[in-house]
Amino acid sequence: MTTLASICLLRTSAIGDVTHVVPLVRTLQQAWPHTALTWVVGKLERKLVGDLPGVEFVTFDKAAGWAGMRAVHAALRGRRFDALLQMQVAMRSNLLSVGIKAERRVGYDYARAKDLHSLVINERIPARNGEHVLDAIGSFCEPLGLKQTSVRWDIPIPDEAHAWAVEQLPGDAPTLLVSPTSSHALRNWRPERYAAVMDHAAARGWRVALVGGPSAMERTMADAVLAACQRTPIDLTGKDTLKKLMALLSRAQLLLTPDSGPMHMANAVGTKVLGLHAASNPDRSGPYSDRRWCVNKYDEAARKYLGKSASEIPWGSKIEKPGVMDLIGVDEVIERYEAAARKLGLD
Known part of the structure; x- marks a missing residue:
């Protein structure tokens, strides 16, 4: 070689x-x-x-x-x-x-x-x-002539980003971050469903924070989620940078998100991800290290919208159809949240 x-x-x-x-x-x-x-x-x-x-x-x-x-x-x-x-x-x-x-x-x-x-x-x-x-x-x-036999990220996070994250999320309260918006709109869940899960986590004593970028689409989604919440979360939408988001993720126990960039950023810092998958296959594009906490409706979506099982369609197929994310119910997401909380010893 x-x-x-x-x-x-x-x-x-x-x-x-x-x-x-x-x-x-x-x-x-x-x-x-x-x-x-x-x-x-x-x-x-x-x-x-x-x-x-x-x-x-x-x-x-x-x-x-x-x-x-x-x-x-x-x-x-x-x-x-x-x-x-x-x-x-x-x-x-x-x-x-x-x-x-x-x-x-x-x-x-x-x-x-x-x-x-x-x-x-x-x-x-x-x-x-x-x-x-x-x-x-x-x-x-x-x-x-090489082989990737281990997976390591170690993406640098500046001290000032960590300091900012501590200011936003002080102490060691168990924290659920919610990044509700994918750049692919048809991968997004309904705002009221995010709110129901966030209210459940808040009622269980978790700190809940909403994150997202500065785009108009993300602000609109955040406002809709906030309007549906019974318990007001911390709203950090549009306030962070990519490095600051990495720092926030490193302080959280769990991220709730559709298939999106923050999902993989969270995975890179070792934060568990409750991923919402119906439009995309989590085995192909879900959080790499640990997909146990994801809700996977991809096969059901394939059968409903394409008339075939997931195993019968080309690997990597996107099922970005109107209503596909409605296959994911609030109860199913709460069940995965509770399972992750138990694993973390935070139930």
Whole structure:
């Protein structure tokens, strides 16, 4: 096995998928500590992982369109990598990769390649069905002769972010964080159902806090949840940054959320996740380390909306249909909350 001098990783988005790349970075660093790693990453996503030690970051601003691509190409002009790990199959990422020069261009297997992906790579990861996204990303080191045998994040959290989180969530009260909004609207649960679970946790003596980003969609969802709550939670919507959210998550015992970036951020800091899955398969995109606390209605959704069982549809299929999240009942979520509380010794 030949140690490579330089590797470029291309995975620009989204937040959850970018967290899945971090263990691969750790695997490469452990095996080849002297290999120069360059990561082309999205502008927002860099705010989460851009301080990983030993990695050079090149920012891709997708909102800038072609100018954003030209900026990346300009930053890498005159450079040639031993390998490019092209970990994103979207057309925009495939076009972006054209301007990155590399001897070896590792991409997805034929089944997962799309949007001209096969034209911009010359090697492929092993073809496997039924993988979690993190394991698929981890397999990008296999054509290089390595194997990801452990999963480690250790995403840096600045002291000031920890200090801010302590101010918002002082003491050691058991805490339920609720991040109710996915960027995919059809993955979102009803506000009144979130509120019912939050009221239940508050009645059990837990501190409950609502979190979310500054977008209008997230503010609208937060306001609807707050209006339905009988017991007013702490509202931190729009007040944090990605690093501050990581710090908040590290102080919580449980996160309630649909399939979203915060789910994977929580998993990365070891916080248990009560994930809500009907539109997506938790075995593919749920919290990697521990999915025991998730509510899984994916098979029921497949049967209702597609007329097939989950095992009969292509791996990774999204069932983002209107009403699909209504398959998840409040009682089922409360049952998972209670099970997690018992496991934590907080019942």
